[in-house]
Amino acid sequence: MLALARTDQADALRELLRKTELAGTPRRALLLHTDRLPPALGKPHHQRLARDSIASLASADRAQQFELSRGRLVVIWRHRGGNELETALAALSLLLADLPEGQIVPPGQIVSLYDLPEQGAWLLDELADESGPTLPGAVEATRPIDIAMLGRLEQTLSQADVSRFVRWRTVLRLADGAPVPAWEERYVAAHDVAATLCPDRRIKADPWLFRRLTRTFDRRMLAMVAGPQELRDSGPFALNLNVATILAPEFLRFDAVLPGTLRGAVTLNLIAADILADPATYTFARNFARSRGYRLLLRHASAALLSLFDVGAAELDYIQIDYTPEFAADPDSLRLLLPPTATPVLTGVATQAAMEWARAQRFALVRAE
Amino acid sequence: MSGSPSTNLGFSPSGAERLLTDAAERALRAPRGKLALALHLSRLKPPAPRPHHARIARALLQDTAQRYSGQVFPLRNGDLVLLCAVPPAEGRVVAGQSSPTALPAALARLFGADAPDNDLLTTAWKLEEEGDRFWTFITARHTEAQPESAAEETAGTASSVMALEEVVATAFVPDLLAQQTAIRLHPGRNLPLTSRLAPLFREITFSFAAMAQRQAIGEAVSDPYLFRHFAARLDARMLEHLQEDLQQGGKLTRGALRQNLPLHLNLTLEGIVSPGFARLAATAQRTGARFGVEISLMEATADPALMEYGRRLLDMAGFPLIVDGLDYVGLTMTHPAGLKPALVKVSWSPRLADSAPPVKAAIEDAIARIGPERIVLQRAESEEALVWGQANGIARYQGYYLDAVQAAARIANCHSARACTLRQCVSRAGTLSPAIRAACGNPGLLDMAPHAREPVAPVKTPAHAGPRPH
Numbered sequence: 088m089l090a091l092a093r094t095d096q097a098d099a100l101r102e103l104l105r106k107t108e109l110a111g112t113p114r115r116a117l118l119l120h121t122d123r124l125p126p127a128l129g130k131p132h133h134q135r136l137a138r139d140s141i142a143s144l145a146s147a148d149r150a151q152q153f154e155l156s157r158g159r160l161v162v163i164w165r166h167r168g169g170n171e172l173e174t175a176l177a178a179l180s181l182l183l184a185d186l187p188e189g190q191i192v193p194p195g196q197i198v199s200l201y202d203l204p205e206q207g208a209w210l211l212d213e214l215a216d217e218s219g220p221t222l223p224g225a226v227e228a229t230r231p232i233d234i235a236m237l238g239r240l241e242q243t244l245s246q247a248d249v250s251r252f253v254r255w256r257t258v259l260r261l262a263d264g265a266p267v268p269a270w271e272e273r274y275v276a277a278h279d280v281a282a283t284l285c286p287d288r289r290i291k292a293d294p295w296l297f298r299r300l301t302r303t304f305d306r307r308m309l310a311m312v313a314g315p316q317e318l319r320d321s322g323p324f325a326l327n328l329n330v331a332t333i334l335a336p337e338f339l340r341f342d343a344v345l346p347g348t349l350r351g352a353v354t355l356n357l358i359a360a361d362i363l364a365d366p367a368t369y370t371f372a373r374n375f376a377r378s379r380g381y382r383l384l385l386r387h388a389s390a391a392l393l394s395l396f397d398v399g400a401a402e403l404d405y406i407q408i409d410y411t412p413e414f415a416a417d418p419d420s421l422r423l424l425l426p427p428t429a430t431p432v433l434t435g436v437a438t439q440a441a442m443e444w445a446r447a448q449r450f451a452l453v454r455a456e
Numbered sequence: 457m458s459g460s461p462s463t464n465l466g467f468s469p470s471g472a473e474r475l476l477t478d479a480a481e482r483a484l485r486a487p488r489g490k491l492a493l494a495l496h497l498s499r500l501k502p503p504a505p506r507p508h509h510a511r512i513a514r515a516l517l518q519d520t521a522q523r524y525s526g527q528v529f530p531l532r533n534g535d536l537v538l539l540c541a542v543p544p545a546e547g548r549v550v551a552g553q554s555s556p557t558a559l560p561a562a563l564a565r566l567f568g569a570d571a572p573d574n575d576l577l578t579t580a581w582k583l584e585e586e587g588d589r590f591w592t593f594i595t596a597r598h599t600e601a602q603p604e605s606a607a608e609e610t611a612g613t614a615s616s617v618m619a620l621e622e623v624v625a626t627a628f629v630p631d632l633l634a635q636q637t638a639i640r641l642h643p644g645r646n647l648p649l650t651s652r653l654a655p656l657f658r659e660i661t662f663s664f665a666a667m668a669q670r671q672a673i674g675e676a677v678s679d680p681y682l683f684r685h686f687a688a689r690l691d692a693r694m695l696e697h698l699q700e701d702l703q704q705g706g707k708l709t710r711g712a713l714r715q716n717l718p719l720h721l722n723l724t725l726e727g728i729v730s731p732g733f734a735r736l737a738a739t740a741q742r743t744g745a746r747f748g749v750e751i752s753l754m755e756a757t758a759d760p761a762l763m764e765y766g767r768r769l770l771d772m773a774g775f776p777l778i779v780d781g782l783d784y785v786g787l788t789m790t791h792p793a794g795l796k797p798a799l800v801k802v803s804w805s806p807r808l809a810d811s812a813p814p815v816k817a818a819i820e821d822a823i824a825r826i827g828p829e830r831i832v833l834q835r836a837e838s839e840e841a842l843v844w845g846q847a848n849g850i851a852r853y854q855g856y857y858l859d860a861v862q863a864a865a866r867i868a869n870c871h872s873a874r875a876c877t878l879r880q881c882v883s884r885a886g887t888l889s890p891a892i893r894a895a896c897g898n899p900g901l902l903d904m905a906p907h908a909r910e911p912v913a914p915v916k917t918p919a920h921a922g923p924r925p926h
Contacts, residue, residue, distance in 0.1 A: 125729055125765075126726070126729055126730055126731075127729070127730070127731045127734070196761075196765065234614050234617050234618050234621065234682075234685065235614070235618060237614045238613070238614030238615055238618070241614060293685055294758060294759065295681045295682070295684040295685040295688075296681070296682075296685050298681045298758075299679065299681035299682055299685070302681075331508075334508035334511065334512055335508075336511065339511070339512075339515050342515075358758075359757040359758075360754050360755075360757045360758035362789075363753055363754040363757055363781075363786055363789075363790065364680040364681075364754050365680065366569075366783060366785035366786040366789060367569045367570060367783065367784075367785045368506075368508070369785075370568065370569040370785055371508070371509070371512070371566065371567070371569060371570065372508075374565055374566045374567075374568065375512050375516075375566055378516070378554070378562055378565070378566065389760060391760030391761065391763070391764065392757055392760050394791060394794035395753065395756060395757055395760070395790060395791055395792070395794045395795065396757055396789070396790055396791070397788075397789045397790060397791060400788055400789040400818070401789045
């Protein structure tokens with residue numbers, strides 16, 4: 088197989104999926120998430136063993152392999168009745184049996200299987216964060232971020248202009264005709280920050296250090312959008328923020344320069360764990376944001392999250408639901424958990440088929456990737 | 457109007473009070489169409505008012521001041537006073553533009569979670585009619601005792617956590633560990649409290665007080681994210697140490713083990729999926745030690761998929777799950793029962809009892825959904841907490857107030873307690889540090905939970921049944 092750079096491989100995989108869908112070619116695909124191996128199997132040699140365990144698939148008919156970021160690996164092949172897949176899964180089970188006693192890993196955590204072309208959209212969703220162009224000869228991020236590195240990143244970013252790391256995603260309103268833009272989501276592309284400032288680090292490896300780092304992203308983002316002329320021609324937009332940021336001086340400065348035409352047209356995207364870090368402060372921030380005309384959105388809602396977190400009681404306006412195979416297979420299970428008070432925004436809509444599915448499911452708002 | 461402030465004040469106010477007095481004097485000379493509004497942040501109960509309360513409130517008042525030719529005065533006691541013109545045509549409130557007459561309602565909503573009584577939050581005076589009262593308010597500000605200036609909240613820094621991690625990595629772990637016994641309160645209002653207590657579990661945690669003696673800790677724990685990261689390092693040390701101790705006969709936890717009392721550990725999900733947890737689970741199975749694991753709901757919602765996985769590990773280990781970290785606000789916006797926990801820990805706050813009726817109703821709904829029989833009211837630091845809890849069907853408690861009740865019962869039945877204070881007995885029972893516990897002359901009793909069935913061994917004659925609190 089050609090040794091393509093990683094992003095080229097993601098592009099090549101996208102191209103193959105597109106062709107498969109167009110031609111309706113039946114294929115099977117396996118996605119190996121070595122990044123989801125349990126911590127006990129977190130050493131580099133475990134990653135290697137996991138990859139070796141699915142080597143049997145390479146001998147399958149028309150097998151093609153694609154390297155993705157975070158040590159993920161996709162193999163696509165034509166199934167002709169062979170037992171390559173069974174061999175691979177058995178080898179993987181052997182590896183997982185090496186776990187310390189008492190630990191189990193559900194197979195779905197490490198491996199996802201797809202039937203193409205029907206489930207191509209789901210695999211495409213997994214490529215959503217493969218967008219950032221990687222420089223040739225880029226260093227592979229292998230070491231997790233640690234507290235010392237966090238301190239250095241905060242220091243470096245404290246006065247930095249983050250505009251080159253800011254990306255946009257559009258949330259569309261599905262009306263009767265063609266979809267129309269509802270608002271733009273602006274966010275700091277964390278993987279690109281890491282690729283520039285600490286290419287050898289996995290920036291999301293410690294979820295709490297990463298969340299802490301997003302506070303710095305928040306402040307720099309607000310400083311940027313509060314800059315002169317920045318919002319002059321802006322339409323409605325959304326920002327990913329932490330609750331504490333809404334109460335920070337940077338937000339007050341942003342609020343002071345927000346043009347009157349955008350008052351009521353800005354959405355603040357929050358996550359549940361951040362809300363629950365200090366619920367009293369959240370209610371204060373929510374009430375303040377409301378009084379200034381902001382809307383509030385809950386990110387990353389899933390059935391599991393909604394069974395724990397009461398969106399209605401938290402008085403959120405929007406709820407962002409990720410398009411996943413589980414959800415697509417059984418949309419009612421999640422719908423039952425949706426509070427009537429919050430408008431859902433479906434994210435991860437990457438293909439025309441997914442868009443049609445969203446329309447059929449009567450989603451009014453989707454985020455195209 | 458008679459309150460024209462032309463008289464000599466008889467004292468010389470300073471700072472914001474001086475500026476406000478001058479401005480009020482001028483305003484009261486031509487009071488028509490003018491309004492004063494005081495936001496009494498000084499009346500909020502701790503932990504409020506916090507710096508962000510003052511920051512945001514001041515921005516809102518400034519906004520109104522700008523639109524209605526006014527001025528904002530931050531007083532030394534934390535209150536904010538707005539002096540401005542009454543809007544000519546009222547009734548229209550545009551988003552982001554609060555008219556001075558709409559402000560009290562807007563502020564009441566803003567502070568809903570922190571100020572149970574809206575009437576106490578603001579005072580508004582129409583200067584034409586109520587100038588006297590406004591003047592009385594101002595003069596009272598000059599003579600009142602000033603509260604100690606609240607410590608500014610320090611933001612946690614990465615370096616403060618690094619220093620703490622170093623402390624934890626090198627310290628003798630038991631010196632940093634605290635323990636607390638949760639109890640079940642049996643019914644019987646007329647019986648003495650001590651005869652109604654039965655032990656439920658003993659929680660082992662890292663003691664912030666003990667860490668603070670070695671390294672400034674405030675900064676590190678004031679940031680929830682740095683703290684959760686730090687907590688995972690703590691988990692690793694605790695799991696390692698408890699497992700080794702259990703392997704060697706459970707010297708540290710003997711008191712609980714003898715009484716077959718479950719030991720509760722606060723763990724992060726990272727801790728639960730770590731090899732250290734698997735080793736502790738295996739050792740617990742071998743030795744018959746009982747454990748429960750407390751997980752904060754914040755942790756569970758951060759990664760619901762990992763939570764499900766962690767839950768399976770707990771089930772396999774036979775450790776019940778306890779949901780932790782619910783305060784009076786979090787209680788009303790979550791469904792902890794969704795995790796099917798054995799127990800749910802709710803932190804006591806006077807707000808549970810004195811919130812406004814709709815909030816109170818939401819709290820009662822939440823308790824009914826969880827089931828009062830599954831709730832442990834923790835940080836129960838006063839009798840008020842017990843009174844509220846019992847009125848709401850709660851029978852399980854944990855907190856200093858109960859530590860003191862238990863200590864009082866121990867002292868009453870202890871042959872070597874002559875020189876001991878209640879505080880000493882509470883703090884010795886509340887630690888795993890051998891150095892601190894060594895000061896107790898009756899360690900068998902120190903670890904004994906109230907009404908335990910097993911005989912208590914006095915120091916010198918292990919076979920003899922010791923004193924028992926009644």
